[in-house]
Amino acid sequence: xxxxxxxxxxxxxxxxxxxxxxxxxxxxxxxxxxxxxxxxxxxxxxxxxxxxxxxxxxxxxxxxxxxxxxxxxxxxxxxxxxxxxxxxxxxxxxxxxxxxxxxxxxxxxxxxxxxxxxxxxxxxxxxxxxxxxxxxxxxxxxxxxxxxxxxxxxxxxxxxxxxxxxxxxxxxxxxxxxxxxxxxxxxxxxxxxxxxxxxxxxxxxxxxxxxxxxxxxxxxxxxxxxxxxxxxxxxxxxxxxxxxxxxxxxxxxxxxxxxxxxxxxxxxxxxxxxxxxxxxxxxxxxxxxxxxxxxxxxxxxxxxxxxxxxxxxxxxxxxxxxxxxxxxxxxxxxxxxxxxxxxxxxxxxxxxxxxxxxxxxxxxxxxxxxxxxxxxxxxxxxxxxxxxxxxxxxxxxxxxxxxxxxxxxxxxxxxxxxxxxxxxxxxxxxxxxxxxxxxxxxxxxxxxxxxxxxxxxxxxxxxxxxxxxxxxxxxxxxxxxxxxxxxxxxxxxxxxxxxxxxxxxxxxxxxxxxxxxxxxxxxxxxxxxxxxxxxxxxxxxxxxxxxxxxxxxxxxxxxxxxxxxxxxxxxxxxxxxxxxxxxxxxxxxxxxxxxxxxxxxxxxxxxxxxxxxxxxxxxxxxxxxxxxxxxxxxxxxxxxxxxxxxxxxxxxxxxxxxxxxxxxxxxxxxxxxxxxxxxxxxxxxxxxxxxxxxxxxxxxxxxxxxxxxxxxxxxxxxxxxxxxxxxxxxxxxxxxxxxxxxxxxxxxxxxxxxxxxxxxxxxxxxxxxxxxxxxxxxxxxxxxxxxxxxxxxxxxxxxxxxxxxxxxxxxxxxxxxxxxxxxxxxxxxxxxxxxxxxxxxxxxxxxxxxxxxxxxxxxxxxxxx
Amino acid sequence: xxxxxxxxxxxxxxxxxxxxxxxxxxxxxxxxxxxxxxxxxxxxxxxxxxxxxxxxxxxxxxxxxxxxxxxxxxxxx
Numbered sequence: 001x002x003x004x005x006x007x008x009x010x011x012x013x014x015x016x017x018x019x020x021x022x023x024x025x026x027x028x029x030x031x032x033x034x035x036x037x038x039x040x041x042x043x044x045x046x047x048x049x050x051x052x053x054x055x056x057x058x059x060x061x062x063x064x065x066x067x068x069x070x071x072x073x074x075x076x077x078x079x080x081x082x083x084x085x086x087x088x089x090x091x092x093x094x095x096x097x098x099x100x101x102x103x104x105x106x107x108x109x110x111x112x113x114x115x116x117x118x119x120x121x122x123x124x125x126x127x128x129x130x131x132x133x134x135x136x137x138x139x140x141x142x143x144x145x146x147x148x149x150x151x152x153x154x155x156x157x158x159x160x161x162x163x164x165x166x167x168x169x170x171x172x173x174x175x176x177x178x179x180x181x182x183x184x185x186x187x188x189x190x191x192x193x194x195x196x197x198x199x200x201x202x203x204x205x206x207x208x209x210x211x212x213x214x215x216x217x218x219x220x221x222x223x224x225x226x227x228x229x230x231x232x233x234x235x236x237x238x239x240x241x242x243x244x245x246x247x248x249x250x251x252x253x254x255x256x257x258x259x260x261x262x263x264x265x266x267x268x269x270x271x272x273x274x275x276x277x278x279x280x281x282x283x284x285x286x287x288x289x290x291x292x293x294x295x296x297x298x299x300x301x302x303x304x305x306x307x308x309x310x311x312x313x314x315x316x317x318x319x320x321x322x323x324x325x326x327x328x329x330x331x332x333x334x335x336x337x338x339x340x341x342x343x344x345x346x347x348x349x350x351x352x353x354x355x356x357x358x359x360x361x362x363x364x365x366x367x368x369x370x371x372x373x374x375x376x377x378x379x380x381x382x383x384x385x386x387x388x389x390x391x392x393x394x395x396x397x398x399x400x401x402x403x404x405x406x407x408x409x410x411x412x413x414x415x416x417x418x419x420x421x422x423x424x425x426x427x428x429x430x431x432x433x434x435x436x437x438x439x440x441x442x443x444x445x446x447x448x449x450x451x452x453x454x455x456x457x458x459x460x461x462x463x464x465x466x467x468x469x470x471x472x473x474x475x476x477x478x479x480x481x482x483x484x485x486x487x488x489x490x491x492x493x494x495x496x497x498x499x500x501x502x503x504x505x506x507x508x509x510x511x512x513x514x515x516x517x518x519x520x521x522x523x524x525x526x527x528x529x530x531x532x533x534x535x536x537x538x539x540x541x542x543x544x545x546x547x548x549x550x551x552x553x554x555x556x557x558x559x560x561x562x563x564x565x566x567x568x569x570x571x572x573x574x575x576x577x578x579x580x581x582x583x584x585x586x587x588x589x590x591x592x593x594x595x596x597x598x599x600x601x602x603x604x605x606x607x608x609x610x611x612x613x614x615x616x617x618x619x620x621x622x623x624x625x626x627x628x629x630x631x632x633x634x635x636x637x638x639x640x641x642x643x644x645x646x647x648x649x650x651x652x653x654x655x656x657x658x659x660x661x662x663x664x665x666x667x668x669x670x671x672x673x674x675x676x677x678x679x680x681x682x683x684x685x686x687x688x689x690x691x692x693x694x695x696x697x698x699x700x701x702x703x704x705x706x707x708x709x710x711x712x713x714x715x716x717x718x719x720x721x722x723x724x725x726x727x728x729x730x731x732x733x734x735x736x737x738x739x740x741x742x743x744x745x746x747x748x749x750x751x752x753x754x755x756x757x758x759x760x761x762x763x764x765x766x767x768x769x770x771x772x773x774x775x776x777x778x779x780x781x782x783x784x785x786x787x788x789x790x791x792x793x794x795x796x797x798x799x800x801x802x803x804x805x806x807x808x809x810x811x812x813x814x815x816x817x818x819x820x821x822x823x824x825x826x827x828x829x830x831x832x833x834x835x836x837x838x839x840x841x842x843x844x845x846x847x848x849x850x851x852x853x854x855x856x857x858x859x860x861x862x863x864x865x
Numbered sequence: 866x867x868x869x870x871x872x873x874x875x876x877x878x879x880x881x882x883x884x885x886x887x888x889x890x891x892x893x894x895x896x897x898x899x900x901x902x903x904x905x906x907x908x909x910x911x912x913x914x915x916x917x918x919x920x921x922x923x924x925x926x927x928x929x930x931x932x933x934x935x936x937x938x939x940x941x942x
Contacts, residue, residue: 221926230923238916418927425920429896432913433903458909462916 002032005054005116006396007043008069009036009061010151013216013276016227016417016478020064020220028052028060037482044397054116055100065219069151070100070114073122076137077129080106085134092132096120099128121383122315138313152280159277162209166270169205170263173198177263195247195260202262206240210269228473231420232272235466235803239264242462264463267804268470275811279479279818293392293493296348296367301332303379321379325370333366334381342373349387350496350751387750394498394748398489403502406481409775412474416782420472424465427790431461439795463803467789471806472782476813480774483817487824488767495829496750497760504746508730508764510711514659514757515690515702515724517716518670518677521734522656522684522754523646525717527557529565530627531643533618535611543640545571547632550589550596553579558628559587561644586630597633598642609633615641626679646680651831653684655754658831660685662761665710669693669701669724698724715757716745732757759829770824774817781813877933885929889922 012018018038025034025043030051036043045057058068077089086104093102093113098120103112113125126136176192191197213236216229243261301314304322314332317323322338325331331344343355346368355371358364364377366386383389436457455463485502492499499505519525534543548566551559552573566573576589576596585606586599597607601619604612615631618641622629627645631638659666667688670677677691690701698714702724705712714721714728717735725731731745735752749756787793789801801809896917900910 234919234923418924421920421924425917425924428913428916432905432909433899456906456909458905458912462912465916
């Protein structure tokens with residue numbers, strides 16, 4: 001049996017930290033797979049619960065020096081009066097699967113429970129307390145999201161203090177070191193230039209802000225891992241030690257008393273800590289979307305229990321509870337409306353900016369906002385099952401999963417650190433034994449007081465080796481992909497486009513063929529009234545009225561479509577006095593003495609209806625358009641034609657036009673007959689139609705496209721299209737509403753708007769472009785920086801990159817990658833929504849508009865088309 | 866049939882540490898000899914010895930454990 005858990009982790013400072021944790025977890029007995037995302041600060045672990053538990057996983061993370069953030073809740077356990085009671089509660093809690101720790105304080109009757117939310121819910125924890133004989137009660141406490149936010153804030157604050165103190169100490173160190181260089185001796189006291197003073201100022205920098213690099217190095221080396229901290233620690237440590245040696249033994253030959261190297265150590269730390277501070281500030285912003293989503297969850301719910309309205313914590317709501325939501329309030333959980341009518345703002349879940357109409361029988365989604373009327377609904381999904389919880393989980397998983405491009409970048413970054421040490425060693429040896437004698441001709445380091453004229457071969461070679469170590473930190477390489485994926489998937493969620501991981505993003509940007517399922521994807525998936533043709537004597541409105549009366553007793557979907565069509569036009573549909581269904585032919589009814597027949601040609605012929613031929617051209621034309629046309633007769637005389645068809649969704653044609661403009665080959669796939677399929681394809685603007693394809697053959701059609709070398713995306717409703725969605729390079733499940741987790745497909749569109757396909761593809765293209773840009777700049781930086789730092793150009797130009805300048809470059813590269821990623825936050829879909837109040841998906845279809853193909857022989861009246 | 870024997874984790878760590886410290890020491894000695902041959906100053910030579918030892922230790926400490934771990938595991942099982 002395999003279980004999966006997500007663990008938030010504090011203390012990661014670079015991508016190699018994530019690799020260290022990932023490696024440690026994978027080596028832990030019982031762990032089947034582990035992925036750690038540095039940008040998301042989360043580990044997703046698949047493990048065998050019979051061999052290792054969550055505590056074991058947390059311990060493994062702690063052992064390599066990082067801090068797992070645990071879900072904790074503080075509850076009151078009323079009735080505890082002694083240590084014995086505390087023992088009982090503790091045992092009851094610890095015996096509950098998923099509970100990791102229980103700290104009991106019986107004197108104030110509180111319990112602090114650490115738990116794994118993927119195994120146990122707060123309700124189950126409370127039940128364990130009440131089963132032990134005590135009364136659980138909520139205490140205002142922090143959620144894990146609050147604590148993660150606090151941890152992030154603490155990290156930003158800590159790096160902020162480090163940055164401020166680093167510069168506060170570095171400025172006098174620089175003034176003292178450069179006193180004789182830039183004419184600053186006038187306002188810089190002489191004592192500040194003393195190497196002892198510089199040493200005194202540098203030491204707090206090394207043990208304060210700089211300590212994090214040495215601690216990180218120690219943790220890594222203790223477990224046999226090398227990371228970027230090691231590069232920094234080696235560089236700054238060497239400069240600092242060299243400074244001390246030069247201070248204590250100025251005649252030792254390391255450049256003399258005027259070359260202290262303390263400013264090298266100080267500036268290195270100041271730049272690197274500033275880089276980390278800015279990175280902490282910006283890193284949080286790439287994962288803003290998911291935090292916003294998590295923050296949407298309602299805290300309480302008003303439910304009806306024993307006939308009374310009571311307000312309870314949202315975690316205590318159970319399936320079947322009747323929930324009341326007043327205007328302006330948040331819908332606490334998912335459910336089905338049982339009473340009331342309102343408009344609900346679902347923008348936070350679906351991205352749809354227009355409030356959606358809700359009435360009895362419609363689904364409501366937790367975390368959405370009730371705008372206008374009172375709603376009473378029955379809770380159908382709570383806790384982990386709600387749409388919001390599923391969306392958050394899906395995005396978390398997506399952000400933690402590593403696409404191929406990231407795995408490659410991580411591998412390169414991992415090997416890079418070792419390679420850099422080898423390179424630093426060779427740089428030292430080359431300049432020590434050969435380079436110095438052959439090429440040394442004085443000059444200076446850029447951004448350093450070190451004059452090369454007074455420097456020995458050993459120190460010269462050492463400074464070059466330190467510069468190589470500092471400039472090579474592959475922080476930017478490690479950040480390039482995860483930060484862009486986090487921003488991309490988060491941005492998608494804002495528009496109701498859920499992308500299941502970086503691989504889906506990677507494949508989506510390569511798509512050249514898009515296959516659209518017809519029923520339920522391009523069309524609404526249920527028949528609607530499309531055309532009413534009537535004789536002059538009866539009129540369209542009356543013809544529809546009579547047809548609806550005849551069909552009122554029918555349970556046939558076509559009949560229901562006619563009744564719905566009449567209803568939506570404000571026509572009152574009375575019960576027929578008599579009604580007979582004639583299977584395969586139509587219906588016959590009597591209403592206020594008038595005999596009504598509605599059905600096919602054969603029914604009309606069999607019943608001897610007159611003047612049928614007048615309407616036959618209309619029937620043929622409508623059938624050619626793929627519609628089902630029914631003849632209407634009143635008192636034995638043909639009175640009109642009523643046509644019903646599956647209608648196009650509002651934005652299908654617009655979306656198809658856009659997809660074609662993007663250079664994609666758009667294909668329609670359907671099990672329907674060719675004539676109907678081609679009629680729909682014509683309307684929507686698709687030239688290529690694959691009709692009469694059985695559901696089981698849809699996947700084969702995907703294979704056929706793939707065998708032609710095409711990268712194919714299949715768009716379907718995710719139910720009968722599941723095999724095709726899975727087979728396609730990118731499966732896009734559309735209109736999933738609240739049932740997100742069950743959907744097949746790599747990309748899920750929360751609402752039934754085909755324009756979101758365009759949004760998904762545009763977003764994937766933008767994100768992948770961003771990843772490539774990031775990787776390009778990160779590698780260019782390292783590729784160009786390392787040879788420069790190793791002194792490759794020194795024989796041509798007598799200037800060198802100093803370790804301080806290398807630190808500045810390094811901090812800039814990480815920051816530029818993060819800032820470049822943040823530009824994704826400005827992404828806006830090219831197709832913006834302009835529709836009015838949207839009907840709920842579960843409700844009746846909207847009125848047909850002229851674009852739906854309703855023939856307007858004469859107005860139906862009342863402004864109807 | 867006897868149960869497979871394997872070297873304990875601690876012993877393996879000692880062997881690995883001895884191996885990479887040995888390599889680092891050997892590198893430093895080679896450096897010192899080369900520096901002496903080239904006529905480098907005493908200070909530069911000491912500086913180089915420390916630096917070469919540190920970097921060689923870091924590189925071999927990263928490379929050796931997985932290599933030795935496999936070999937020692939195989940040899941003693």
